[in-house]
Amino acid sequence: MSFFSEALWVLLLGSLLGLELIGKVPPTLHTPLMSGANAISGITMLAALTLIIKSGENLPLLIIGSISLGFALFNVIGGFLVTDRMLAMFSRKKTRK
Amino acid sequence: MTFIGPIKFAIDLLAVLLLALGIKGLSKVRSAREANRLAAIAMLLAAFGVLMNSQGTIGISINSWVWIISGTLIGGLLGAITAKKVPMTAMPEIVALFNGCGGMSSLLVALGVALFPSSEGSDGVASELVKNFSIVVSLFVGAITFSGSIVAMAKLQGWLSTPSWTQSKARHFFNILCAALALIGGIYLSIDGQNGLFLIVVASCLLGIGVTLPIGGADMPVVISLLNSYSGVAAAAAGFVVGSQLLIVAGAMVGAAGLILTQVMCDGMNRSLVSVLFGGALGTSSVASGGGGGEYTNITSCSPEECALTLEAAERVVIVPGYGLAVAQAQHTLREVTRVLESADIEVTYAIHPVAGRMPGHMNVLLAEADVPYEQLKEMDVINPEFPATDVVLVLGANDVVNPQAKNDQTSPLYGMPVLDVQEARTVFVVKRGMSAGYSGIKNDLFDLQNTSMVFGDAKKVLGDLLLELKELGVGSKG
Numbered sequence: 247m248s249f250f251s252e253a254l255w256v257l258l259l260g261s262l263l264g265l266e267l268i269g270k271v272p273p274t275l276h277t278p279l280m281s282g283a284n285a286i287s288g289i290t291m292l293a294a295l296t297l298i299i300k301s302g303e304n305l306p307l308l309i310i311g312s313i314s315l316g317f318a319l320f321n322v323i324g325g326f327l328v329t330d331r332m333l334a335m336f337s338r339k340k341t342r343k
Numbered sequence: 344m345t346f347i348g349p350i351k352f353a354i355d356l357l358a359v360l361l362l363a364l365g366i367k368g369l370s371k372v373r374s375a376r377e378a379n380r381l382a383a384i385a386m387l388l389a390a391f392g393v394l395m396n397s398q399g400t401i402g403i404s405i406n407s408w409v410w411i412i413s414g415t416l417i418g419g420l421l422g423a424i425t426a427k428k429v430p431m432t433a434m435p436e437i438v439a440l441f442n443g444c445g446g447m448s449s450l451l452v453a454l455g456v457a458l459f460p461s462s463e464g465s466d467g468v469a470s471e472l473v474k475n476f477s478i479v480v481s482l483f484v485g486a487i488t489f490s491g492s493i494v495a496m497a498k499l500q501g502w503l504s505t506p507s508w509t510q511s512k513a514r515h516f517f518n519i520l521c522a523a524l525a526l527i528g529g530i531y532l533s534i535d536g537q538n539g540l541f542l543i544v545v546a547s548c549l550l551g552i553g554v555t556l557p558i559g560g561a562d563m564p565v566v567i568s569l570l571n572s573y574s575g576v577a578a579a580a581a582g583f584v585v586g587s588q589l590l591i592v593a594g595a596m597v598g599a600a601g602l603i604l605t606q607v608m609c610d611g612m613n614r615s616l617v618s619v620l621f622g623g624a625l626g627t628s629s630v631a632s633g634g635g636g637g638e639y640t641n642i643t644s645c646s647p648e649e650c651a652l653t654l655e656a657a658e659r660v661v662i663v664p665g666y667g668l669a670v671a672q673a674q675h676t677l678r679e680v681t682r683v684l685e686s687a688d689i690e691v692t693y694a695i696h697p698v699a700g701r702m703p704g705h706m707n708v709l710l711a712e713a714d715v716p717y718e719q720l721k722e723m724d725v726i727n728p729e730f731p732a733t734d735v736v737l738v739l740g741a742n743d744v745v746n747p748q749a750k751n752d753q754t755s756p757l758y759g760m761p762v763l764d765v766q767e768a769r770t771v772f773v774v775k776r777g778m779s780a781g782y783s784g785i786k787n788d789l790f791d792l793q794n795t796s797m798v799f800g801d802a803k804k805v806l807g808d809l810l811l812e813l814k815e816l817g818v819g820s821k822g
Contacts, residue, residue, distance in 0.1 A: 250473050253583060253591055260579070260592040263363060264599025271370045271607055273697045273722065276704035280568055281438045282369045282379050283600055286362060287445045287574040289386065289593040292393050293452040293581040294414070298407050299397045307459045312410040314451035316418030321445040324422030326383040328437060329369075331426065333376040335711035 278332045285325025291318035347399035354392035355589045361385035362593055366600055389589055431712045432672050435702040439496040439567045442574050446488025449577035450544070453481035456584050457532070457540050472533060477583035479529040482540075483547045484577040490551030491570050495563055498555075505557060514557055515621075521550035554620065562619045564702040565608050569616070572601025611697035612760070639778065642790055644797040647805055650737075650772050651812035657734035657770075660684060661726065662693045663763055664710065667740015667775065669700045673803035674713040677739065680810050681715070687818045692719050694726040694736075694763050696744040723763055730767035738765060738773040738789075740802045745773075746787045757785055771795040774805045 368378025579594025
């Protein structure tokens with residue numbers, strides 16, 4: 247039971263942290279923030295990695311894991327790049343001024 | 344090899360710290376870009392940690408490497424290409440698409456573990472019941488996130504319309520049925536770890552569709568934000584499944600932060616989360632009840648030429664960009680028009696309603712793309728007192744956010760929504776494709792006012808004509 251109870255604490259504290267992190271967001275940043283947070287939710291790639299590593303020679307599982315990893319990385323890499331593209335437009339204005 | 348454990352632990356801690364700093368930094372304009380990179384580095388670190396730890400403890404077979412690398416390359420490349428290619432106007436769709444894929448990933452992990460239970464368990468991940476329950480949650484939330492996000496994307500792209508049955512009571516029945524089936528499947532799976540697996544997946548997918556399909560275009564950002572929060576929850580659930588605390592923390596943070604962001608968006612649109620989710624598309628329902636209806640009696644329309652003449656004589660112009668501008672992708676043409684005006688010493692500012700564009704903050708991104716200086720963008724609270732001192736307001740494809748009913752008419756469904764007081768300005772031009780109602784389906788009293796003129800046409804075309812007229816008048820050419 248120890249992992250489970252520890253994990254529940256982690257879940258609780260992580261949620262509280264998440265609630266605290268975003269206090270006031272200027273409307274300008276709603277879209278980038280959403281897309282950035284979205285990229286972070288692709289952290290399931292770690293679960294997909296673990297799945298592949300532990301599946302040994304089990305081919306169907308390897309395939310499932312690999313597809314899952316692909317989806318997650320699509321989310322992560324796409325998410326971060328698109329967020330960066332948006333934010334780059336804001337910062338360009340700043341430096342030129 | 345005993346020091347691998349502590350190193351992995353340290354990497355995980357560092358990754359969590361960077362992720363938290365990343366989310367925090369993303370909520371401030373100054374630090375946002377660095378914060379985004381910080382979060383990306385954190386993810387890279389975390390992945391490295393997992394690989395290193397596994398290599399050092401149980402080893403990673405060549406076979407696994409092949410599958411890891413191929414999955415990474417295909418997913419990563421497609422993601423990178425999509426991110427580079429997508430036009431800024433399609434941002435809401437693309438966030439929904441990415442989000443759906445994150446949900447799919449969690450779903451697949453849980454599916455893999457559920458189908459082949461033997462592969463897992465070396466961690467001693469608590470009891471069978473707990474593990475099965477985690478799988479159920481991961482499947483359920485992952486499936487809803489996936490199907491909901493894909494429907495959201497399809498609706499925003501215009502591939503899907505709102506079927507009429509979804510506006511009736513039938514959809515509640517449908518959704519409750521799906522939820523009940525998913526619950527039954529979940530209970531089965533929790534108990535014996537085998538049966539009910541596909542029942543959950545199918546029923547949750549249908550539930551995601553059933554909940555998202557009735558929601559109208561302008562509410563969609565709220566839904567995407569909520570689904571984004573769900574994908575965090577799905578990640579946390581996957582963390583329980585594979586026994587990764589890092590996953591749980593990150594998932595929980597995104598889940599909670601997404602919830603806050605959703606709430607902030609709802610506040611900006613004067614909508615409650617409950618009404619977004621269960622109220623259906625505002626448009627259809629309010630037209631049916633006739634709320635805020637009535638005919639237009641005093642519409643003045645004019646040509647771009649007249650509009651240009653008035654603009655030439657103005658000293659202070661405020662642009663109100665809206666959804667229509669975003670859809671017409673007219674932000675670059677708009678920028679050219681404002682350049683001409685500025686060169687004639689006409690003061691130009693932009694009034695940005697909190698929910699302008701297709702998603703809160705989207706308009707800022709679009710205007711930034713078109714090189715509009717950041718300082719010229721004024722938020723609603725700042726610009727509202729300035730309208731009485733404004734000569735010309737140019738409303739471009741915005742409707743509900745400039746409807747005075749929201750202030751004056753207590754019976755209007757819009758009543759109480761924060762709006763831009765454009766009617767206070769001396770002259771208002773509304774560029775609009777036709778007299779169709781805005782997203783809310785409500786008549787806009789602004790169009791009937793004496794000082795309002797309609798310029799009919801697609802925003803991009805009208806702005807193009809306006810630009811020609813202004814140049815013909817010689818505006819700005821002397822300066």
